[in-house]
Amino acid sequence: MSERPITHLRHVDIAVPDYDKQVAFYSQKWGLAEVGRDSGVTYFAAVGSPEQYIVRVRRAPEKRLDLVAFGAADRQAVDGLAARLASDGVRLVNEPGSLQTPGGGYGFRFFDVEGRTIEVSTEVEDRAHRRVEEREDVPVRLSHVVLNSPEPEKMLAWYDKHLSFRLSDTLVHPHLGGLMWFMRCNPQHHSLAVARCPHPALHHISFELRGIDEYMRGSGRLMRDGIPKIWGPGRHLAGDNTFTYFHDPNGNTMEYTTALEVIDEDTWHPSLHDTSRPEVADQWGTANPMNEFVSKQMFNDPDKGLFAAPPV
Missing domain, CATH: 3.10.180.10 (2,3-Dihydroxybiphenyl 1,2-Dioxygenase, domain 1)
Incomplete structure (x- = not known):
């Protein structure tokens, strides 16, 4: 093993x-x-x-x-x-x-x-799949999931101890302290992240597109179709990935992304990224400002399924 x-x-x-x-x-x-x-x-x-x-x-x-x-x-x-x-x-x-x-x-x-x-x-059987073509603005794969937690430091320690997830980077605020922790299980910068929130909930699910052009085309298509946009398009500093966040019909947040950083785990050292610097949230400066409105949209409703396994 x-x-x-x-x-x-x-x-x-x-x-x-x-x-x-x-x-x-x-x-x-x-x-x-x-x-x-x-x-x-x-x-x-x-x-x-x-x-x-x-x-x-x-x-x-x-x-x-x-x-x-x-x-x-x-x-x-x-x-x-x-x-x-x-x-x-x-x-x-x-x-x-x-x-x-x-x-x-x-x-x-x-x-x-x-x-x-x-x-x-x-041992899950692979599904027959195909190459996503140039300009085809549909997800290639699942990128990552972010979870809301009222005790994120406790979550971080638990996933480290029991599942051997490693910390890649942390978002911090000068007055609020730690806000989000990015964790990896392979060389991708993060497959899981934990965000500070008043209650446990799903923060967002992220889907990777083929490249920057496909990501922008997909983001634009959804905006034209009237899908409620929360934040984006932009490019984060931690993970170096693009982002556009939308609400689904049930109020969950879904993200289109691409170009998530792949790191050298032998030489990588986690950084503290100060969110009071606007380029931390969005290197490009193209997204709407990260503010209290955006944060609350991703708080989601308190999860009703804690310590209750789904029936299927």
């Missing part, structure tokens, strides 16, 4: 009350491909990704984050992680076994320190 049990981010699953509008949003506006549907659950893939699906939408009375799923190298990594988590008192939802979701595989689920359901799996 490798020292780092997690290899990459697989998919992020949400539950929403306005299910039909969410499904239509992903397939007709966001540029994802519907690859399966069953009893109020729809699976969406990115056409350029080998992952069976990168987002799952479930019909539910209340909005919640159902699941964040990560990949592991092999069964030994999965079994070893499950044994270590159990011995450390982490609550397992189930023991490692065969998965019943598209693509099968072998994995298990558990709760993180704030009660979100996390899945780790291996």
Whole structure:
């Protein structure tokens, strides 16, 4: 088993009350491909990704984050992680076994320190996918997920200790202290980030496009279509990636991005980025200002699914 049990981010699953509008949003506006549907659950893939699906939408009375799923190298990594988590008192939802979701595989689920359901799996069958062509403004893959937390330092320590995520950079404010922590499980600058917030919730899900031109075309298409834009287009300093944030029909924040930094982990040292400097939020200076309005739009509603595993 490798020292780092997690290899990459697989998919992020949400539950929403306005299910039909969410499904239509992903397939007709966001540029994802519907690859399966069953009893109020729809699976969406990115056409350029080998992952069976990168987002799952479930019909539910209340909005919640159902699941964040990560990949592991092999069964030994999965079994070893499950044994270590159990011995450390982490609550397992189930023991490692065969998965019943598209693509099968072998994995298990558990709760993180704030009660979100996390899945780790291996041997999931690759999906037939294709090259995303020049000027094709649809997501290539899932980039990262950001979680809101009232105790982000505790979250940071938990993901470091139990899943071996490493800190890449931190956003700080001279008067407010730490605001966001970027964490990695591979050489990509971040697959997971934790943002300071009054309550646990989904901050945003980020989708990577082919390149700058495709990212701008996609951002413009969504703005023309009247999808509510929160912030962007711009380019962050931490991670060096582009950003445009939108609200989906259920009030979750979704991001188009590209060009996320790939780092040399042997030489990388985390930096503190002062958010009072405008170039930290947006190197280009093209986005609307990062202010209290933008921050509150990403606070989202308090998560209703803590320490309650989804039914599927």
